[in-house]
Structures are given as structure tokens and as C-alpha cells.
Amino acid sequence: MLIGEVARHSGVSARMLRHYDALGLVRPTGRTTGGYREYSAEDVRRIFHVESLRSLGLSLKQIGRALQDPAFTPSALVSDLIRWTEDRLERERELLERLRAIDASAPAGWQDVLRVVELMQGLNSASPARRQQTVLSGQDAGAVPAELLAGAVLTEPDPVVAGALRWALARSGGDAVGTLAAGVHAEDVAVRRRAVQAIAAMPGTPGAAAALADALGDPDATVRGHAALALGRRGVHAAVPALVRMVVEGRNDVDAAEVLGTLSQGRDQDPERAERILTALTDELARPTADSATRIRLTQALLELPGTTARDTLRHLAHDDDPAVALVASAFSGVLDERAPHETRGGPGA
Known part of the structure; x- marks a missing residue:
């Protein structure tokens, strides 16, 4: 031919x-x-x-x-090709993310494009100080694309810079929950922790509650804890089991007890809700496997609950077989009696 x-x-x-x-x-x-x-x-x-x-x-x-x-033999060359292709795909993925960030900023001209590129370069700096300065100066210069901030917060290892990023993200007013929600399901537990912390700092943002609810089932206790505290502060009762578990395990137990107290009161003053929280705490107190330190934390959590039932429980615990628990319960029972003398003593004419 x-x-x-x-x-x-x-x-x-x-x-x-x-x-x-x-x-x-x-x-x-x-x-x-x-x-x-x-x-x-x-x-x-x-x-x-x-x-x-x-x-x-x-x-x-x-x-x-x-x-x-x-x-x-092709084996070595094929292995090299796989590695080169993976590197190329990673570079192209990064390029795609940069282009999407620029597009999300809706640039009016090339100066806007250059500003976003400069922000990305600063956020990718090896220096934590420069990354933090980039976040702060970016806020001063104008709106920073929320997706750009969300992507940065998921990968930021420095706690100070991460705090600045969460602050900027909360102020951005952009829709970044989708990016952060994807981080909630990441394989890397550090990414999941950063994602939940960032979502928790964005109260009232559409989609935030659903993403946090997903995090309640996370295998990592820290992720669950951040989600439970954030949801509890939003009045979501589904966070109660995780909050009680935090008290039992001694992880941010003071914060968890305070949120349980807020949930038990609630805006609607639902007595059944308070009763369910009280029952959850007392059930843990009654477990034969609960050691003294755990029972003391649970007793302290009762102090945050309203109503006479919590005070009655503390009075009962004042006679507990464990002297440490009895001492704490007795002291707290006295504190509650001073807070509400009419309720605890039956009011006038009692």
C-alpha cells in the first residue's frame, strides 16, 4: 500500500x-x-x-x-508511566481547583484574577506566618472566594492559621459547606476534624446541620465531639447521646455538660426533653462499670440541668456509697437549693 x-x-x-x-x-x-x-x-x-x-x-x-x-521488559517502564501519569493528574487537579476558585470569585477583570492567584500562592506558602498574613490581608482587600478558603482550611496543619481561616470563612458569606461537607467524609481523620471545626464556626449556614449530623457517626471521637457540641448549641436533640458520651469519657466534659443544660431547657421549655437528658445521665451513673471519676463527672453534669428532678437526684447521690461522689453531690445540691429556694423547699407554706 x-x-x-x-x-x-x-x-x-x-x-x-x-x-x-x-x-x-x-x-x-x-x-x-x-x-x-x-x-x-x-x-x-x-x-x-x-x-x-x-x-x-x-x-x-x-x-x-x-x-x-x-x-x-515493560514492567519498569509501565511503573514509571503510572507514576508520571499520577503526577500529571495531580497537577491537573490542582490547576482545575485554581481555575474553579477564580471562576467562583466572578472576576470583573484581569486584576481580579491576579488577586485571586496571589491569594492562592500565599495560602500555599511553606511559611505559616505568610499563610496567616495572606488570610488577613485578603479579608482587608475584599471578598475572598469561600471555596478557596474552604479548601485551604481542610489542609491547614497550623492551628493559628487554621483559626484565621475559619474566621475568614465564617465572614465570607459564601457557599462553602459543600466543600467542607466533602471533607467530613475524607479518609484522613485530620481533614475530617478540620472540616467539622470549620462547619461548626458557620452557624445558620444552609447544609451545615446536615453535615454535622453526618459527623455524629464518625469513628473518631474528636470529630464526633466537635459535631455534637455544635449541634447541641443549635438546639438539635440528636446530639444528646454523643454529649453524654463525652461526659462519660472525660472529653470536653465541661463544655458537653453546659450544652446538655442548654438543651434541657431549650426555647420551648419541653419538660420531656429535660427528662430524657436526665435519664441518659442517671443511666450512666447506674452502670456497674462506671468508675469514681466518671460518676463524679456525671454528677457535675447534673448541676447544669433545671427542675426539681435533677436536684432530687443530687440529694440521693449525696448518700452514695462512693465518698467522693457523695461529697460532690452534697455540695452541688446545696448550690441548687440556694438558686431556687422556693422550688426546692416547696415554696411558701411548705
Whole structure:
């Protein structure tokens, strides 16, 4: 077949076929009387071999070596190709994220584009001080794309810079919950922790409560704790089991007890809600596996609850077999009696 016919059948341009010939990759075995290239069936098969290897990302030089050296083994080269492709995909992913951040900022001109690029470069700096300065100066210069801040907060290891990012994100007013919610489901527990902390700092944002509710089932106690505190402060009763568990385990137990107290009172003053929280605490107190320190924390949590039932429970615990628990309960019972003398003593005429 002549070069034009080969080009039509193979899809490889005549110009590329001539290039293959010049490189020695695919040289036609014959020539016509007029000097035109003439390809045999074996030549055409070799062209398809070259194109197949090109589709894997091999260079023409690598293809020539692969086809000419019988001892050449593909395993090492394929491994290199995998690594190079992964690196390229990562670079392209980063580029795509930068482009999306610029697009989300709705730039009015190239100065706006350059400002966002400068922000991204600052946020990617190896210096925590520069990253923090970038966050603060970006807020002063104008609106920073919320998605850009959300992506940065998920990867920020420095607690001071992370705090600045959460502050800026809460002030941005942008829709970043989608990006943060994806972080709640990340494999890396550090990313999940940062995501929940950032969402917790954005009260009232649409989608925040749902993302935090998902985090209540996280295997990591810190993630669950951040989510439970944030939801409890929003009045979400589903956080109660996680909050009680925090008191039992001694993780931010003071904060958890305060939130339980707020939940038990609530805006609607629902007595059944307070009773359910009290029951959850007393059930833990009654567990035979609860040690003295755990029972003291649970007793302290009762101080945050309203109503006479909590005070009655503390009076009962004042006679507990554990002297430490009894001492704490007795002291707290006296505090509650001083807070509400009419309730605790039956009021006038009692």
C-alpha cells in the first residue's frame, strides 16, 4: 500500500508516517518504480503497534527501544508511566481547583484574577506566618472566594492559621459547606476534624446541620465531639447521646455538660426533653462499670440541668456509697437549693 492509502486505513497522517520513517520506527519495506513508499502488511501491523504504545504515553524514543530490543521488559517502564501519569493528574487537579476558585470569585477583570492567584500562592506558602498574613490581608482587600478558603482550611496543619481561616470563612458569606461537607467524609481523620471545626464556626449556614449530623457517626471521637457540641448549641436533640458520651469519657466534659443544660431547657421549655437528658445521665451513673471519676463527672453534669428532678437526684447521690461522689453531690445540691429556694423547699407554706 502507498502512504496515502495507509494513512486512510490507519488514521495516522502521511506526515506522521514520514516522521516514523525518518526516525526508523516504521520504514516501508518497498519502493515503487517511481520511488514512492510502499508498505507491506507487516509494516502496517508495526504502525498499529506504535500507535498502541503511544496511547499508553510512551515517547517515540521509548517505543523504538521497546520494538527493537527483544530483551526489553515493560514492567519498569509501565511503573514509571503510572507514576508520571499520577503526577500529571495531580497537577491537573490542582490547576482545575485554581481555575474553579477564580471562576467562583466572578472576576470583573484581569486584576481580579491576579488577586485571586496571589491569594492562592500565599495560602500555599511553606511559611505559616505568610499563610496567616495572606488570610488577613485578603479579608482587608475584599471578598475572598469561600471555596478557596474552604479548601485551604481542610489542609491547614497550623492551628493559628487554621483559626484565621475559619474566621475568614465564617465572614465570607459564601457557599462553602459543600466543600467542607466533602471533607467530613475524607479518609484522613485530620481533614475530617478540620472540616467539622470549620462547619461548626458557620452557624445558620444552609447544609451545615446536615453535615454535622453526618459527623455524629464518625469513628473518631474528636470529630464526633466537635459535631455534637455544635449541634447541641443549635438546639438539635440528636446530639444528646454523643454529649453524654463525652461526659462519660472525660472529653470536653465541661463544655458537653453546659450544652446538655442548654438543651434541657431549650426555647420551648419541653419538660420531656429535660427528662430524657436526665435519664441518659442517671443511666450512666447506674452502670456497674462506671468508675469514681466518671460518676463524679456525671454528677457535675447534673448541676447544669433545671427542675426539681435533677436536684432530687443530687440529694440521693449525696448518700452514695462512693465518698467522693457523695461529697460532690452534697455540695452541688446545696448550690441548687440556694438558686431556687422556693422550688426546692416547696415554696411558701411548705
